[in-house]
Amino acid sequence: MTFKEQSGGVVAEADAVIPAASLFHSFSDPSRLVILQHLQLGEHRVVDLVKHLGLSQSTVSKHLACLKDAGMVESRPEGRASVYSLNNPEALVDLLSAAERLLALTGDAVTLCPLHGADALARHYEE
Numbered sequence: 001m002t003f004k005e006q007s008g009g010v011v012a013e014a015d016a017v018i019p020a021a022s023l024f025h026s027f028s029d030p031s032r033l034v035i036l037q038h039l040q041l042g043e044h045r046v047v048d049l050v051k052h053l054g055l056s057q058s059t060v061s062k063h064l065a066c067l068k069d070a071g072m073v074e075s076r077p078e079g080r081a082s083v084y085s086l087n088n089p090e091a092l093v094d095l096l097s098a099a100e101r102l103l104a105l106t107g108d109a110v111t112l113c114p115l116h117g118a119d120a121l122a123r124h125y126e127e
């Protein structure tokens, strides 16, 4: 690590990682993680997410705006609705898989990639 020696010290170092902090911020809310899990199963309209998550439309929209700002999701219009999908699904699954590995090592095993579990997929389509 050499950036401390280059110039500016700690502040410049912190500035350099702001995009990463923004990225991790998009994962810092349980509802946003659940939204990302649902979008791994396929695109969803806002009303689908409202139904699947049991949250209010305004809460879901707020989380989607956050995820969109972070570049995690994209939307396209379909009639009067907006349909949301993952922007970079493969990279996201890689990252979430790494997080699953890390969580398992720290003793908090969590499944973040529903595609790994056929059960989750089956449950989703029963809804």
Ligand SMILES: [Zn+2]
Binding pocket: 038, 039, 041, 044, 048, 049, 052, 124
């Ligand atoms: Zn869903």
